[in-house]
Every structure is written in structure tokens, then in C-alpha cells.
Amino acid sequence: MSGHVAGTVTRRRLADAALAVVVGALVVTTAAFDGDTRPVDYALIVLGSAALAFYRGAPLAVLAVTTATGAAYVLHAHPGTLAALPVLGAVHTASRAGHRGWAAAAGGLFLAAYVATGPMTQEVVEKTTLLAGWFLCAVVTGLADRNWQAYLRQTEQRALEAERTREEAALRRAGEERLRIARELHDSLTHSISIVKLQAGVAVHLARKRGEEVPPALLAIQEAGGEAMRELRATLEVLRTDEPTGRPAQLVERARAAGLAIELTVTGDECPLPATVDRAMYRIVQEALTNAARHAGPAKVHVQLDYEEDGLTIRVDDDGTADPARPPTPGNGLTGMRERVTALGGTLHTAPRAQGGFSVRAELPLEAAR
Incomplete structure (x- = not known):
């Protein structure tokens, strides 16, 4: 994003410089055909035109410079109407910036200087009237441009609000x-x-009480019932809240309390994350630890969070029983994890490790989320 902003600023500066060059070239060319233009006149033209390159940051300062140099030029050289181009540009930009009073005053000052160049002949009156119309148009178009930009900003704001x-x-x-x-x-x-x-538990209890061998199918039903209840409770917890219920460190502590050998490593400058990335990080670590607890057996788990300037890398490795020759079939947990990462424009790699165990690696970009 910062690169895009810098590129936009550079393009604007180049456009402003091009405007100053074009205006200066027109006025200098016209002055050259007059035949009696002196070096000081060219200096005034160049200074007034060059000031236009800075109209975005300092419209009033640009207006003052162009008006002063323009008035000095017409009083000294008595040029034609095109000598007003730098001042016209400054009047327009000042009016667009909201300084219409100063813009009108600058136009009037330049017209007064132009009238003072000689006797009030019909030609001077006509040129002065023409220039007055130009300055009026510059002020009006500046105001219209300002109102149009305000309308566009309001429209964009309403669209964002509606979204x-x-x-x-x-x-x-x-x-x-x-x-x-x-x-x-x-x-x-x-x-x-x-x-x-409950029924399976009662049946197992009665069988053991009578001294009978408990059928394996009955034990399997009892165990499956307990696992189904735990899965259902976990699903209900996820459905009831889509927000993280803590930090990854808390997940690690809970996993340790449940008997899982786990280590947490954080590298880089830990910083506040966008809400979507923070939520995804929590869920990815949660799901990876849940899978490790269910399928890895008595394994050691290493959770690593790498904070970088433009992204976050999450890695959860275990040294459990996963075999590279028999990759597991992705379940709902891994599928949901991949959907979260893909929605953020990131990448996810989940696979058994060559040395045994399972690895989850997620890379989440931060710029798009911001």
C-alpha cells in the first residue's frame, strides 16, 4: 500500500511540473515573438510559471508569487493577454482550494497592473475585458471543481457506509x-x-458386575458416544462464537494442562494484527493443536509464530505417528483452516513430515487485511 501511495504522489508531482513547464513555454514563446523582451522579463515569466508546480501544497503562496511576477512583467514589458496564463492558473487553483476571495483579489490586482501599462485605448479596454472574463471563469471553474470533488467524496463515503x-x-x-x-x-x-x-455405560457396568466379558462392540459404542459428545460440544462452542476466546499462548497453556507436550516460540516484532488475521491465527493454532491431541499420540508439539513487516507465518509441527507414505484425508478442520487462509489471500501447507509427524504452515499477508 505504501508503494502505491508513493507512486500516486510521484505521478501528481510530475503532472504539476508538466503544467508549469507547458504554461511557461507558452508565455516565453509569446514573449520571444514580441522582439523587445528583456532577460528580466524572462526571469519573471519563469519564476511565475515554476511556482505553479507547488499549487497543491501552498495555493495562496503560489497565488502571491504568480500575481507579483505577472504584474511586474506586464508593467515592465507591456505584453499581450497570454502573459496572464500563470496568474489564471493560480487563481483557479486557489479558488478550488476554497480561497475564492483571495483569488478574485489577485485577478483584480493583475487587471489593474495591465490597465496601468498605457493609455486607455479601445484595444486596451477590449483586452482588459477579455482578461476579466478569463479571471471570472477561473474563479467559477475553481469553485465548481471544489464542489464536484466534495460531491465525489460524499458519494464515496455514502457508498462505504452502505457497504x-x-x-x-x-x-x-x-x-x-x-x-x-x-x-x-x-x-x-x-x-x-x-x-x-448412558445405555452403553449401564450395559458395560452390568456385564462387569456379573463377571462377564464385555463385548468389544459395546466398549466401542461407549467410547464413540463419549467422543461424539466431545465433538458436539466443541462444534457448539464454535457456532456460538466466531471470535477468538483468547490468545495462542492461552491455547498452549490449556493444551499443556491437558497433557500435551508443547513449546511456543514467537519471533519478530509482535504487533497488533487486523481482526481478520488475529481471528484466523487463533483458529489455525486451535485446530492444529486439536488435531495433534487427537491423532499424534504421545507427541511433542512446537508452535512457532513469525511476525514480519508484511505478513505472519504460523507453524505447528509435531513428531507424532503421521506417515508421509499415508497422508491423512483432510477433514472438516483442515478444510475450514484452508478456507480461512485462502479468504485472506494467504497460503496453507499441511502434510506429514519426512522425519515423522505432521506439519501445519500458514502464511497470512497483512497489507490486504489492513
């Missing part, structure tokens, strides 16, 4: 839908899974 309102409404509807789905899942599945788990 923000639509996004907020969409997020609100999505949140309401998530809560509805969470309630439906809780009311329908939680009860059924609890009954299955």
Missing part, C-alpha cells in the same frame, strides 16, 4: 443463524447421544 451497513447486517444474520443451528443441535443431538452413551 459497512450491509456487512454488519450480513454478520448479524450469520450470527443469528449460527445460534439457531447451535440450539437445534443441542436440543436434538445432545439428548440422543447422551442416552446412547
Whole structure:
């Protein structure tokens, strides 16, 4: 983004310089055909025209310089009407910047200097009238340009506001839908899974009480019921909130408390992240640790966060039982992780490591998110 802004500023400066060169070239060429133009006159023309290159930053200063040099030039050399071009440009830009009173006063001062160059002949009156019309047009077009730019800014602001309102409404509807789905899942599945788990537990208990061998299928049902309940609770927690519930360090602490051997490393200058990147970072680390706890076995896990100027790299490696020869089938967790990263314009790599275990690497750009 900074490169784009710098390029825009450079192009504007080049355009302003080109304007000054064109205006100066026209006035100098006209003065050259007069035949009696002196070096001091050329110096006044060049100074007044060159000032136009700075009209964006200092419109009043440019107006003062061009008016002073223009008035001095017409009083000294008695040129034609084209000598007013630098002053006309400065009057227009000053009026566009909101200084219409100063612009009109500068035009009047230049006209007074032009009238003072000689007797009031019909030719002088006609040229003065023509110049007065030009200065009036410069002031009016400057005001019109200012109003037009204000209208464009207001239109853009209204469009941004409407877009923000639509996004907020969409997020609100999505949140309401998530809560509805969470309630439906809780009311329908939680009860059924609890009954299955309870019945299996009672059957296992009675079998052991009678001294009978517990059928493997019954144990599998009991274990599957417990796992299904844990999965359902985790799903309901995600549905009820789409915002991170803490920091990656808290995830690491909870994983350690659950018995997972884990290490966290943070490199670079840790800084506040855009909300979308912060949320994605939390969910990626959460999902990677969840997968490690489920599938890696008694493994060691290393979480690394690399903060860079233009992006964030998240890496979660474990030395578990994953085999490169038998890559796992991506489940909903890895699919959701990839969708989050892709939505931010980042890249995600998930695969078993050559030395054993599993690796998750996500690279999230920051400029686009900002």
C-alpha cells in the first residue's frame, strides 16, 4: 500500500511540473515573438510559471508569487493577454482550494497592473475585458471543481457506509443463524447421544458386575458416544462464537494442562494484527493443536509464530505417528483452516513430515487485511 501511495504522489508531482513547464513555454514563446523582451522579463515569466508546480501544497503562496511576477512583467514589458496564463492558473487553483476571495483579489490586482501599462485605448479596454472574463471563469471553474470533488467524496463515503451497513447486517444474520443451528443441535443431538452413551455405560457396568466379558462392540459404542459428545460440544462452542476466546499462548497453556507436550516460540516484532488475521491465527493454532491431541499420540508439539513487516507465518509441527507414505484425508478442520487462509489471500501447507509427524504452515499477508 505504501508503494502505491508513493507512486500516486510521484505521478501528481510530475503532472504539476508538466503544467508549469507547458504554461511557461507558452508565455516565453509569446514573449520571444514580441522582439523587445528583456532577460528580466524572462526571469519573471519563469519564476511565475515554476511556482505553479507547488499549487497543491501552498495555493495562496503560489497565488502571491504568480500575481507579483505577472504584474511586474506586464508593467515592465507591456505584453499581450497570454502573459496572464500563470496568474489564471493560480487563481483557479486557489479558488478550488476554497480561497475564492483571495483569488478574485489577485485577478483584480493583475487587471489593474495591465490597465496601468498605457493609455486607455479601445484595444486596451477590449483586452482588459477579455482578461476579466478569463479571471471570472477561473474563479467559477475553481469553485465548481471544489464542489464536484466534495460531491465525489460524499458519494464515496455514502457508498462505504452502505457497504459497512450491509456487512454488519450480513454478520448479524450469520450470527443469528449460527445460534439457531447451535440450539437445534443441542436440543436434538445432545439428548440422543447422551442416552446412547448412558445405555452403553449401564450395559458395560452390568456385564462387569456379573463377571462377564464385555463385548468389544459395546466398549466401542461407549467410547464413540463419549467422543461424539466431545465433538458436539466443541462444534457448539464454535457456532456460538466466531471470535477468538483468547490468545495462542492461552491455547498452549490449556493444551499443556491437558497433557500435551508443547513449546511456543514467537519471533519478530509482535504487533497488533487486523481482526481478520488475529481471528484466523487463533483458529489455525486451535485446530492444529486439536488435531495433534487427537491423532499424534504421545507427541511433542512446537508452535512457532513469525511476525514480519508484511505478513505472519504460523507453524505447528509435531513428531507424532503421521506417515508421509499415508497422508491423512483432510477433514472438516483442515478444510475450514484452508478456507480461512485462502479468504485472506494467504497460503496453507499441511502434510506429514519426512522425519515423522505432521506439519501445519500458514502464511497470512497483512497489507490486504489492513
